[in-house]
Amino acid sequence: MKCKAIIISEKDNVATALESIEAGTTLSIEHQARTERITLPSTVPAGHKFALCEIGAGEYVVKYGEPIGIAVVRILPGEHAHVHNIRSHEKKAEEGL
Amino acid sequence: MTFQGYRRSDGKAGTRNHVLVIPSVGCSQHVADAITRNLKGAAYLPNILGCGQIGADREQTKRVLVGFGTNPNVFAVLVVGLGCESVPAREVAEAISESGKRVEFIEIQSSGGPRKTTASGRRFVRAMLAEAARAAREPIPLNELILGTECGGSDYTSGLASNPALGVASDLLIAAGGTVILSETPELIGAEHIIARRARTLDVGRKVIEATAWWEKQAIDSGQNIREANPSPGNIAGGITTLEEKSLGCIYKAGTAPLEEAIPYAFAPTRKGLVFMDTPAHDIEQLTGMVAGGAQIVVFTTGRGTPIGSPIAPVIKLTANGELYRTMRDAIDVDVSRVLKGSETLKDAGQRIFEQIIAVASGKSTKAERLGQRDFCIFTIGTHI
Numbered sequence: 001m002k003c004k005a006i007i008i009s010e011k012d013n014v015a016t017a018l019e020s021i022e023a024g025t026t027l028s029i030e031h032q033a034r035t036e037r038i039t040l041p042s043t044v045p046a047g048h049k050f051a052l053c054e055i056g057a058g059e060y061v062v063k064y065g066e067p068i069g070i071a072v073v074r075i076l077p078g079e080h081a082h083v084h085n086i087r088s089h090e091k092k093a094e095e096g097l
Numbered sequence: 098m099t100f101q102g103y104r105r106s107d108g109k110a111g112t113r114n115h116v117l118v119i120p121s122v123g124c125s126q127h128v129a130d131a132i133t134r135n136l137k138g139a140a141y142l143p144n145i146l147g148c149g150q151i152g153a154d155r156e157q158t159k160r161v162l163v164g165f166g167t168n169p170n171v172f173a174v175l176v177v178g179l180g181c182e183s184v185p186a187r188e189v190a191e192a193i194s195e196s197g198k199r200v201e202f203i204e205i206q207s208s209g210g211p212r213k214t215t216a217s218g219r220r221f222v223r224a225m226l227a228e229a230a231r232a233a234r235e236p237i238p239l240n241e242l243i244l245g246t247e248c249g250g251s252d253y254t255s256g257l258a259s260n261p262a263l264g265v266a267s268d269l270l271i272a273a274g275g276t277v278i279l280s281e282t283p284e285l286i287g288a289e290h291i292i293a294r295r296a297r298t299l300d301v302g303r304k305v306i307e308a309t310a311w312w313e314k315q316a317i318d319s320g321q322n323i324r325e326a327n328p329s330p331g332n333i334a335g336g337i338t339t340l341e342e343k344s345l346g347c348i349y350k351a352g353t354a355p356l357e358e359a360i361p362y363a364f365a366p367t368r369k370g371l372v373f374m375d376t377p378a379h380d381i382e383q384l385t386g387m388v389a390g391g392a393q394i395v396v397f398t399t400g401r402g403t404p405i406g407s408p409i410a411p412v413i414k415l416t417a418n419g420e421l422y423r424t425m426r427d428a429i430d431v432d433v434s435r436v437l438k439g440s441e442t443l444k445d446a447g448q449r450i451f452e453q454i455i456a457v458a459s460g461k462s463t464k465a466e467r468l469g470q471r472d473f474c475i476f477t478i479g480t481h482i
Contacts, residue, residue: 047336
Protein backbone atom coordinates (compact mmCIF):
# COMPACT_ATOMS: atom_id res chain seq x y z
CA MET A 1 0.00 0.00 0.00
CA LYS A 2 1.28 3.48 -0.81
CA CYS A 3 0.71 7.11 0.04
CA LYS A 4 -1.11 6.56 3.35
CA ALA A 5 1.81 8.09 5.24
CA ILE A 6 4.58 10.60 4.62
CA ILE A 7 8.25 10.97 5.60
CA ILE A 8 9.36 14.63 5.57
CA SER A 9 13.15 14.34 5.82
CA GLU A 10 15.64 11.58 5.23
CA LYS A 11 16.81 12.00 8.84
CA ASP A 12 13.34 11.28 10.27
CA ASN A 13 12.72 8.21 12.41
CA VAL A 14 8.95 8.74 12.38
CA ALA A 15 6.39 9.02 9.57
CA THR A 16 3.00 10.78 9.66
CA ALA A 17 -0.26 9.05 8.71
CA LEU A 18 -2.27 10.92 6.07
CA GLU A 19 -5.43 8.97 6.93
CA SER A 20 -6.38 6.62 9.75
CA ILE A 21 -4.39 3.40 9.27
CA GLU A 22 -5.67 0.21 10.89
CA ALA A 23 -3.61 -2.12 13.06
CA GLY A 24 -1.96 -4.88 11.07
CA THR A 25 -1.63 -2.80 7.89
CA THR A 26 1.71 -3.16 6.09
CA LEU A 27 2.83 0.05 4.43
CA SER A 28 5.45 0.86 1.84
CA ILE A 29 6.49 4.51 2.23
CA GLU A 30 8.77 6.12 -0.31
CA HIS A 31 10.95 9.13 0.39
CA GLN A 32 13.40 10.10 -2.34
CA ALA A 33 15.65 7.05 -2.78
CA ARG A 34 14.50 5.47 0.47
CA THR A 35 11.62 2.99 0.81
CA GLU A 36 10.40 1.93 4.24
CA ARG A 37 8.26 -1.19 4.61
CA ILE A 38 6.56 -1.30 7.95
CA THR A 39 3.67 -3.10 9.68
CA LEU A 40 1.66 -1.14 12.24
CA PRO A 41 0.96 -3.05 15.46
CA SER A 42 -1.78 -0.57 16.45
CA THR A 43 -4.17 1.80 14.68
CA VAL A 44 -2.70 5.25 13.91
CA PRO A 45 -5.15 8.18 13.40
CA ALA A 46 -4.77 10.70 10.54
CA GLY A 47 -2.10 13.32 11.27
CA HIS A 48 -0.46 11.11 13.93
CA LYS A 49 3.05 9.63 13.84
CA PHE A 50 4.50 6.13 14.00
CA ALA A 51 8.09 4.94 14.38
CA LEU A 52 10.01 3.88 11.27
CA CYS A 53 12.56 1.93 13.32
CA GLU A 54 13.14 1.08 16.94
CA ILE A 55 13.69 4.25 19.00
CA GLY A 56 15.32 3.57 22.37
CA ALA A 57 14.27 5.27 25.59
CA GLY A 58 16.15 8.58 25.84
CA GLU A 59 16.75 8.82 22.09
CA TYR A 60 15.59 11.74 19.97
CA VAL A 61 12.40 11.42 17.97
CA VAL A 62 13.20 13.12 14.66
CA LYS A 63 10.64 14.75 12.31
CA TYR A 64 11.33 17.53 9.77
CA GLY A 65 14.97 16.38 10.10
CA GLU A 66 15.07 17.81 13.65
CA PRO A 67 14.46 16.42 17.14
CA ILE A 68 10.85 17.05 18.18
CA GLY A 69 11.26 15.35 21.58
CA ILE A 70 12.72 12.39 23.45
CA ALA A 71 11.35 8.87 23.65
CA VAL A 72 10.44 8.21 27.30
CA VAL A 73 10.16 4.44 26.68
CA ARG A 74 11.37 2.21 23.86
CA ILE A 75 9.21 2.75 20.76
CA LEU A 76 8.96 -0.28 18.46
CA PRO A 77 8.94 -0.09 14.64
CA GLY A 78 5.46 0.91 13.43
CA GLU A 79 4.29 1.86 16.92
CA HIS A 80 2.11 4.94 17.41
CA ALA A 81 4.50 7.69 18.57
CA HIS A 82 2.78 10.43 20.56
CA VAL A 83 2.38 12.05 23.98
CA HIS A 84 2.26 8.63 25.74
CA ASN A 85 5.84 7.77 24.71
CA ILE A 86 7.46 11.13 23.75
CA ARG A 87 8.15 14.20 25.84
CA SER A 88 9.39 17.65 24.88
CA HIS A 89 13.16 17.78 25.36
CA GLU A 90 12.88 21.44 26.43
CA LYS A 91 16.16 22.12 24.78
CA LYS A 92 17.70 25.21 26.24
CA ALA A 93 17.62 27.92 23.64
CA GLU A 94 21.26 28.83 24.34
CA GLU A 95 22.36 25.34 23.26
CA GLY A 96 21.67 26.46 19.71
CA LEU A 97 24.25 29.21 19.87
CA MET B 98 15.97 35.91 -13.43
CA THR B 99 13.53 38.81 -13.45
CA PHE B 100 9.93 39.85 -12.76
CA GLN B 101 8.03 42.67 -14.46
CA GLY B 102 7.86 45.49 -11.93
CA TYR B 103 7.70 49.26 -11.49
CA ARG B 104 10.98 51.11 -10.95
CA ARG B 105 10.66 53.94 -8.39
CA SER B 106 12.64 57.17 -8.02
CA ASP B 107 14.46 55.84 -4.91
CA GLY B 108 15.71 52.86 -6.92
CA LYS B 109 13.36 50.32 -5.38
CA ALA B 110 10.97 48.23 -7.47
CA GLY B 111 7.30 47.45 -6.86
CA THR B 112 4.93 44.69 -7.90
CA ARG B 113 1.91 47.02 -7.85
CA ASN B 114 1.22 50.64 -8.73
CA HIS B 115 -1.18 51.94 -6.08
CA VAL B 116 -2.02 55.52 -5.20
CA LEU B 117 -2.28 55.25 -1.42
CA VAL B 118 -4.30 57.38 0.98
CA ILE B 119 -3.04 57.13 4.56
CA PRO B 120 -5.19 58.39 7.42
CA SER B 121 -2.62 59.35 10.05
CA VAL B 122 -5.32 58.96 12.71
CA GLY B 123 -8.50 56.92 13.10
CA CYS B 124 -10.66 60.07 12.93
CA SER B 125 -9.65 60.66 9.31
CA GLN B 126 -10.22 57.06 8.21
CA HIS B 127 -13.70 57.72 6.82
CA VAL B 128 -12.48 60.68 4.78
CA ALA B 129 -9.64 58.49 3.43
CA ASP B 130 -12.24 55.87 2.48
CA ALA B 131 -14.43 58.52 0.80
CA ILE B 132 -11.44 59.92 -1.13
CA THR B 133 -10.61 56.54 -2.69
CA ARG B 134 -14.16 55.29 -3.24
CA ASN B 135 -14.75 54.04 -6.80
CA LEU B 136 -11.32 55.20 -7.91
CA LYS B 137 -9.64 52.18 -9.50
CA GLY B 138 -6.00 51.89 -8.47
CA ALA B 139 -6.46 53.94 -5.29
CA ALA B 140 -6.27 52.29 -1.88
CA TYR B 141 -6.53 53.53 1.70
CA LEU B 142 -5.34 52.11 5.01
CA PRO B 143 -8.10 51.35 7.52
CA ASN B 144 -5.96 52.81 10.34
CA ILE B 145 -7.71 53.27 13.70
CA LEU B 146 -4.62 54.45 15.65
CA GLY B 147 -2.63 57.71 15.72
CA CYS B 148 -4.42 59.33 18.67
CA GLY B 149 -3.40 59.17 22.35
CA GLN B 150 -0.19 57.35 21.55
CA ILE B 151 3.13 58.15 23.22
CA GLY B 152 6.76 57.03 23.20
CA ALA B 153 7.76 53.84 21.39
CA ASP B 154 4.13 53.01 20.68
CA ARG B 155 3.65 56.29 18.78
CA GLU B 156 6.93 55.72 16.92
CA GLN B 157 5.78 52.26 15.89
CA THR B 158 2.51 53.58 14.44
CA LYS B 159 4.38 56.30 12.56
CA ARG B 160 6.97 53.76 11.30
CA VAL B 161 4.23 51.49 9.92
CA LEU B 162 2.41 54.36 8.15
CA VAL B 163 5.69 55.67 6.68
CA GLY B 164 6.67 52.09 5.73
CA PHE B 165 3.46 51.67 3.74
CA GLY B 166 3.99 55.04 2.05
CA THR B 167 7.58 54.19 1.06
CA ASN B 168 6.78 50.60 0.01
CA PRO B 169 7.64 50.47 -3.72
CA ASN B 170 4.18 49.00 -4.50
CA VAL B 171 2.95 52.59 -4.00
CA PHE B 172 3.25 55.21 -6.77
CA ALA B 173 2.13 58.30 -4.78
CA VAL B 174 0.68 59.08 -1.37
CA LEU B 175 -1.88 61.37 0.22
CA VAL B 176 -1.74 61.57 4.03
CA VAL B 177 -4.99 62.69 5.66
CA GLY B 178 -4.91 64.00 9.21
CA LEU B 179 -7.49 65.54 11.50
CA GLY B 180 -5.22 68.29 12.85
CA CYS B 181 -4.75 67.43 16.55
CA GLU B 182 -3.52 63.80 16.38
CA SER B 183 -0.38 62.41 18.04
CA VAL B 184 0.86 61.13 14.67
CA PRO B 185 0.55 64.34 12.56
CA ALA B 186 -0.11 64.02 8.83
CA ARG B 187 2.71 66.50 8.08
CA GLU B 188 5.25 64.36 9.97
CA VAL B 189 4.23 61.18 8.12
CA ALA B 190 4.25 62.97 4.74
CA GLU B 191 7.70 64.50 5.34
CA ALA B 192 9.19 61.12 6.26
CA ILE B 193 7.70 59.55 3.11
CA SER B 194 8.95 62.41 0.90
CA GLU B 195 12.55 61.51 1.83
CA SER B 196 12.14 58.53 -0.54
CA GLY B 197 11.55 61.01 -3.39
CA LYS B 198 7.99 59.80 -3.84
CA ARG B 199 5.14 62.21 -4.67
CA VAL B 200 3.34 62.87 -1.38
CA GLU B 201 0.86 65.48 -0.14
CA PHE B 202 -0.91 65.92 3.17
CA ILE B 203 -4.23 67.44 4.10
CA GLU B 204 -5.92 68.11 7.45
CA ILE B 205 -9.67 68.03 7.99
CA GLN B 206 -9.73 70.80 10.65
CA SER B 207 -7.87 73.33 8.50
CA SER B 208 -9.52 72.35 5.20
CA GLY B 209 -13.11 73.27 6.04
CA GLY B 210 -14.37 69.88 7.16
CA PRO B 211 -14.79 66.35 5.82
CA ARG B 212 -16.60 67.18 2.55
CA LYS B 213 -14.11 69.82 1.40
CA THR B 214 -11.21 67.59 2.48
CA THR B 215 -12.70 64.69 0.51
CA ALA B 216 -13.18 66.84 -2.60
CA SER B 217 -9.63 68.20 -2.62
CA GLY B 218 -8.23 64.78 -1.71
CA ARG B 219 -10.04 63.23 -4.68
CA ARG B 220 -8.62 65.90 -7.02
CA PHE B 221 -5.07 64.99 -5.93
CA VAL B 222 -5.69 61.24 -6.12
CA ARG B 223 -7.27 61.53 -9.59
CA ALA B 224 -4.25 63.49 -10.82
CA MET B 225 -1.87 60.90 -9.33
CA LEU B 226 -3.86 58.03 -10.87
CA ALA B 227 -3.49 59.66 -14.29
CA GLU B 228 0.28 59.86 -13.76
CA ALA B 229 0.45 56.33 -12.33
CA ALA B 230 -1.27 55.02 -15.47
CA ARG B 231 1.75 56.19 -17.49
CA ALA B 232 4.19 54.11 -15.42
CA ALA B 233 5.18 50.93 -17.24
CA ARG B 234 6.43 47.60 -15.95
CA GLU B 235 10.01 46.68 -16.80
CA PRO B 236 12.22 43.66 -16.09
CA ILE B 237 13.49 43.79 -12.47
CA PRO B 238 16.06 41.32 -11.10
CA LEU B 239 14.54 38.86 -8.63
CA ASN B 240 17.17 39.88 -6.08
CA GLU B 241 15.10 43.04 -5.48
CA LEU B 242 12.08 41.08 -4.33
CA ILE B 243 11.22 40.89 -0.60
CA LEU B 244 8.83 38.01 0.08
CA GLY B 245 6.87 37.92 3.33
CA THR B 246 5.94 34.43 4.56
CA GLU B 247 3.05 33.68 6.85
CA CYS B 248 0.83 30.84 8.04
CA GLY B 249 -2.57 31.02 9.64
CA GLY B 250 -5.70 28.96 10.07
CA SER B 251 -3.32 25.99 10.07
CA ASP B 252 -4.17 22.29 10.21
CA TYR B 253 -1.95 19.22 10.00
CA THR B 254 -1.48 19.68 6.24
CA SER B 255 0.27 23.03 6.88
CA GLY B 256 3.32 21.55 8.61
CA LEU B 257 3.39 18.50 6.35
CA ALA B 258 3.17 20.05 2.92
CA SER B 259 2.22 23.69 2.40
CA ASN B 260 4.93 25.13 4.69
CA PRO B 261 7.69 22.77 3.40
CA ALA B 262 6.62 23.51 -0.20
CA LEU B 263 6.78 27.25 0.52
CA GLY B 264 10.21 26.56 2.06
CA VAL B 265 11.38 25.17 -1.30
CA ALA B 266 10.13 28.34 -3.02
CA SER B 267 11.84 30.51 -0.34
CA ASP B 268 15.13 28.72 -1.05
CA LEU B 269 14.70 29.29 -4.80
CA LEU B 270 14.10 33.03 -4.29
CA ILE B 271 17.09 33.33 -1.95
CA ALA B 272 19.23 31.38 -4.45
CA ALA B 273 18.20 34.05 -7.02
CA GLY B 274 19.49 36.73 -4.64
CA GLY B 275 16.13 37.74 -3.14
CA THR B 276 14.96 38.29 0.43
CA VAL B 277 12.53 36.20 2.49
CA ILE B 278 11.01 37.38 5.78
CA LEU B 279 10.19 34.84 8.49
CA SER B 280 8.16 36.28 11.36
CA GLU B 281 5.36 35.44 13.88
CA THR B 282 7.75 35.05 16.82
CA PRO B 283 5.35 33.24 19.21
CA GLU B 284 5.18 30.42 16.65
CA LEU B 285 8.96 29.98 16.80
CA ILE B 286 8.95 29.04 20.47
CA GLY B 287 10.39 25.55 20.86
CA ALA B 288 12.24 25.78 17.54
CA GLU B 289 14.01 29.12 18.07
CA HIS B 290 17.34 27.32 18.63
CA ILE B 291 17.13 25.89 15.10
CA ILE B 292 16.65 29.32 13.54
CA ALA B 293 19.32 30.78 15.88
CA ARG B 294 21.75 28.01 14.86
CA ARG B 295 21.29 29.08 11.23
CA ALA B 296 22.25 32.68 12.03
CA ARG B 297 25.30 34.17 10.29
CA THR B 298 26.53 35.71 13.54
CA LEU B 299 26.13 35.06 17.25
CA ASP B 300 24.46 38.46 17.62
CA VAL B 301 21.75 37.66 15.05
CA GLY B 302 21.09 34.30 16.74
CA ARG B 303 20.89 35.99 20.12
CA LYS B 304 18.27 38.45 18.84
CA VAL B 305 16.05 35.54 17.79
CA ILE B 306 16.39 33.91 21.23
CA GLU B 307 15.73 37.24 22.98
CA ALA B 308 12.64 37.86 20.84
CA THR B 309 11.07 34.49 21.68
CA ALA B 310 11.99 34.94 25.38
CA TRP B 311 10.21 38.33 25.36
CA TRP B 312 7.00 36.77 24.06
CA GLU B 313 7.21 33.94 26.58
CA LYS B 314 7.64 36.49 29.37
CA GLN B 315 4.63 38.47 28.10
CA ALA B 316 2.56 35.29 28.38
CA ILE B 317 3.96 34.42 31.83
CA ASP B 318 3.31 37.97 33.06
CA SER B 319 -0.34 37.55 32.11
CA GLY B 320 -0.49 34.23 33.93
CA GLN B 321 -0.02 31.91 30.93
CA ASN B 322 2.73 29.40 30.21
CA ILE B 323 3.03 28.98 26.45
CA ARG B 324 5.02 25.74 26.81
CA GLU B 325 2.39 24.20 29.11
CA ALA B 326 -0.56 25.37 27.06
CA ASN B 327 1.04 24.37 23.78
CA PRO B 328 0.47 22.17 21.88
CA SER B 329 -3.23 22.65 22.62
CA PRO B 330 -5.58 19.70 23.25
CA GLY B 331 -6.84 20.19 19.68
CA ASN B 332 -3.25 20.04 18.35
CA ILE B 333 -2.59 16.85 20.34
CA ALA B 334 -5.81 15.25 19.09
CA GLY B 335 -4.64 16.14 15.58
CA GLY B 336 -1.34 14.33 16.15
CA ILE B 337 1.06 17.10 17.23
CA THR B 338 3.07 15.79 20.20
CA THR B 339 5.37 18.63 21.33
CA LEU B 340 5.77 22.38 20.97
CA GLU B 341 9.01 21.76 19.06
CA GLU B 342 7.07 19.76 16.46
CA LYS B 343 4.44 22.48 16.10
CA SER B 344 7.00 25.25 15.70
CA LEU B 345 9.12 23.19 13.30
CA GLY B 346 6.11 22.82 11.02
CA CYS B 347 5.80 26.61 11.11
CA ILE B 348 9.43 27.60 10.46
CA TYR B 349 9.68 25.20 7.51
CA LYS B 350 8.22 27.88 5.27
CA ALA B 351 11.45 29.88 5.53
CA GLY B 352 13.43 27.15 3.76
CA THR B 353 16.98 26.20 4.66
CA ALA B 354 19.09 29.31 3.99
CA PRO B 355 21.29 30.90 6.67
CA LEU B 356 19.65 33.67 8.74
CA GLU B 357 21.24 36.96 7.73
CA GLU B 358 19.51 39.42 10.02
CA ALA B 359 16.99 39.84 12.85
CA ILE B 360 14.93 43.04 12.80
CA PRO B 361 12.20 44.57 15.00
CA TYR B 362 8.57 44.99 13.94
CA ALA B 363 8.02 46.96 10.71
CA PHE B 364 11.72 47.75 10.15
CA ALA B 365 13.14 47.27 6.64
CA PRO B 366 15.67 44.47 6.07
CA THR B 367 19.16 45.81 5.39
CA ARG B 368 20.45 42.48 4.07
CA LYS B 369 19.30 40.07 1.39
CA GLY B 370 18.60 36.40 2.01
CA LEU B 371 16.64 35.08 4.98
CA VAL B 372 15.60 37.75 7.50
CA PHE B 373 13.70 37.30 10.76
CA MET B 374 11.24 40.01 11.79
CA ASP B 375 9.90 40.02 15.37
CA THR B 376 6.11 40.19 15.01
CA PRO B 377 3.03 38.86 16.80
CA ALA B 378 1.35 35.72 15.46
CA HIS B 379 -1.81 37.80 14.92
CA ASP B 380 -2.26 37.31 11.17
CA ILE B 381 -3.07 40.91 10.20
CA GLU B 382 -0.56 42.56 12.56
CA GLN B 383 2.13 40.26 11.18
CA LEU B 384 1.17 40.95 7.55
CA THR B 385 1.11 44.70 8.26
CA GLY B 386 4.60 44.56 9.84
CA MET B 387 6.15 42.74 6.88
CA VAL B 388 4.58 45.04 4.25
CA ALA B 389 5.62 48.12 6.28
CA GLY B 390 9.14 46.63 6.23
CA GLY B 391 9.09 46.68 2.43
CA ALA B 392 7.73 43.26 1.41
CA GLN B 393 6.25 43.68 -2.08
CA ILE B 394 4.63 40.23 -2.08
CA VAL B 395 3.47 37.69 0.51
CA VAL B 396 2.74 33.95 0.49
CA PHE B 397 0.28 32.81 3.16
CA THR B 398 -0.24 29.11 3.91
CA THR B 399 -3.47 27.83 5.41
CA GLY B 400 -5.24 24.55 6.14
CA ARG B 401 -8.60 25.82 7.38
CA GLY B 402 -8.75 28.82 5.03
CA THR B 403 -8.71 32.62 5.36
CA PRO B 404 -9.50 35.46 2.92
CA ILE B 405 -6.76 37.82 4.32
CA GLY B 406 -5.15 40.39 2.00
CA SER B 407 -3.16 43.63 2.17
CA PRO B 408 -4.19 47.07 0.82
CA ILE B 409 -0.96 47.34 -1.21
CA ALA B 410 0.77 43.93 -1.45
CA PRO B 411 -0.51 40.83 -3.25
CA VAL B 412 -1.00 37.91 -0.84
CA ILE B 413 -0.85 34.48 -2.47
CA LYS B 414 -2.92 31.94 -0.51
CA LEU B 415 -1.51 28.42 -0.46
CA THR B 416 -3.04 25.20 0.90
CA ALA B 417 -2.25 21.48 1.02
CA ASN B 418 -5.80 20.72 2.09
CA GLY B 419 -7.50 19.62 -1.14
CA GLU B 420 -10.96 19.79 0.44
CA LEU B 421 -10.36 23.43 1.45
CA TYR B 422 -9.24 24.32 -2.09
CA ARG B 423 -12.48 22.81 -3.40
CA THR B 424 -14.75 24.57 -0.89
CA MET B 425 -12.99 27.97 -0.61
CA ARG B 426 -11.79 28.43 -4.15
CA ASP B 427 -12.65 32.14 -4.14
CA ALA B 428 -9.93 32.75 -1.49
CA ILE B 429 -7.20 30.20 -2.22
CA ASP B 430 -4.69 30.61 -5.07
CA VAL B 431 -2.48 27.52 -5.04
CA ASP B 432 -3.28 23.90 -4.15
CA VAL B 433 -0.38 21.60 -3.25
CA SER B 434 -2.52 18.78 -1.83
CA ARG B 435 -1.10 16.37 -4.41
CA VAL B 436 2.11 16.34 -2.34
CA LEU B 437 0.20 14.48 0.37
CA LYS B 438 -1.29 12.09 -2.18
CA GLY B 439 2.20 11.29 -3.41
CA SER B 440 1.52 12.51 -6.95
CA GLU B 441 3.66 15.67 -6.72
CA THR B 442 7.07 16.08 -5.06
CA LEU B 443 7.74 18.92 -2.62
CA LYS B 444 10.40 20.13 -5.05
CA ASP B 445 7.89 20.35 -7.92
CA ALA B 446 5.28 22.02 -5.68
CA GLY B 447 7.91 24.52 -4.50
CA GLN B 448 8.88 25.27 -8.10
CA ARG B 449 5.19 25.88 -8.93
CA ILE B 450 4.89 28.31 -5.97
CA PHE B 451 8.08 30.08 -7.08
CA GLU B 452 6.65 30.51 -10.59
CA GLN B 453 3.40 31.81 -9.09
CA ILE B 454 5.37 34.35 -7.03
CA ILE B 455 7.02 35.66 -10.21
CA ALA B 456 3.69 35.74 -12.11
CA VAL B 457 1.93 37.62 -9.30
CA ALA B 458 4.89 39.97 -8.82
CA SER B 459 4.59 40.70 -12.56
CA GLY B 460 0.91 41.66 -12.31
CA LYS B 461 -1.25 38.53 -12.09
CA SER B 462 -3.95 39.26 -9.52
CA THR B 463 -4.48 37.17 -6.39
CA LYS B 464 -7.81 35.92 -5.02
CA ALA B 465 -7.44 38.32 -2.05
CA GLU B 466 -7.04 41.24 -4.48
CA ARG B 467 -10.10 40.15 -6.45
CA LEU B 468 -12.04 39.95 -3.18
CA GLY B 469 -10.92 43.50 -2.32
CA GLN B 470 -9.36 42.36 1.00
CA ARG B 471 -7.41 45.28 2.47
CA ASP B 472 -6.57 44.05 5.97
CA PHE B 473 -4.42 46.38 8.05
CA CYS B 474 -3.70 46.35 11.78
CA ILE B 475 -0.74 47.87 13.62
CA PHE B 476 0.81 45.94 16.54
CA THR B 477 0.57 48.28 19.54
CA ILE B 478 3.15 48.20 22.32
CA GLY B 479 1.84 50.78 24.79
CA THR B 480 -1.24 51.91 26.63
CA HIS B 481 -3.27 54.55 24.78
CA ILE B 482 -3.85 57.62 26.88
